[in-house]
């Protein structure tokens with residue numbers, strides 16, 4: 001069980017893996033995530049589901065080596081297995097609950113930042129399969145860090161690229177392209193879905209608020225149990241304290257307290273840093 005059937009390097013330090021997990025593949029819906037444990041004493045690592053194939057019984061995950069635990073995941077090779085994979089967890093994207101007429105009446109834009117392009121893919125694919133074509137902005141540091149561009153271009157109406165260094169597409173941040181599409185290209189979006197680094201989701205939400213465009217973000221907070229018991233993934237959304245693992249991972253971007261969420265991520269990073277240093281000794 002949980003054998004890696006395929007491993008591909010997508011960009012520097014970013015790997016795509018197909019994992020044999022037929023029950024998860026059968027139940028998965030766009031927007032959901034899973035939790036991976038590499039070994040007995042291993043940390044539980046939440047990863048968004050990038051794709052799923054019911055016939056082959058596989059789920060696809062995309063992992064960037066950013067710390068001790070993700071290093072362990074990425075060190076696994078084809079034929080190796082994870083100790084356990086739990087999922088699908090979290091609520092599916094709200095699109096899944098909407099009628100086709102509602103979906104087709106909306107102009108939808110996805111904003112994907114770096115590795116966040118991976119969880120955007122199943123949502124765009126699912127909408128495309130329902131006959132709903134959407135626009136996508138993909139942003140990354142440089143051309144070599146852009147992932148899934150070809151796959152996304154095959155299913156989205158328009159894909160706009162932004163790179164920090166200008167090596168592909170527009171030179172600038174995703175918000176540069178977003179503002180340009182709204183201000184100069186006459187795009188009247190009804191919904192924006194932003195998935196990527198927390199700072200990107202914060203600034204996309206601040207931008208769309210000016211234009212009064214509904215915005216959904218998918219939060220990648222620290223998680224431990226993934227079942228609403230430990231409180232590690234708590235986040236302030238408007239007046240409410242919610243748990244990302246059971247109430248999310250998607251929330252209204254105009255209500256999320258991003259500054260608090262980022263402070264909590266930094267707390268986690270220092271713990272992760274200590275573990276990484278131990279691992280390197």
Ligand code: NAD
Pocket residue numbers: 048112113114115116117119139140141162163164172173174175195196197198199200203204218219220
């Ligand atoms: P990155 O830091 O290269 O950023 C990607 C793009 O986001 C940039 O190219 C830029 O266009 C945009 N961006 C960054 N800062 C911005 C700002 N201040 N304003 C507007 N736009 C901004 O991305 P990366 O290194 O691939 O990202 C890794 C991060 O993504 C990690 O923190 C990871 O945890 C997170 N991530 C989130 C999810 C999720 O579900 N939300 C999924 C996977 C990864």
Ligand code: FES
Pocket residue numbers: 222223224225226227228229230231232233234243244245246
């Ligand atoms: Fe424990 Fe969400 S991960 S409550």
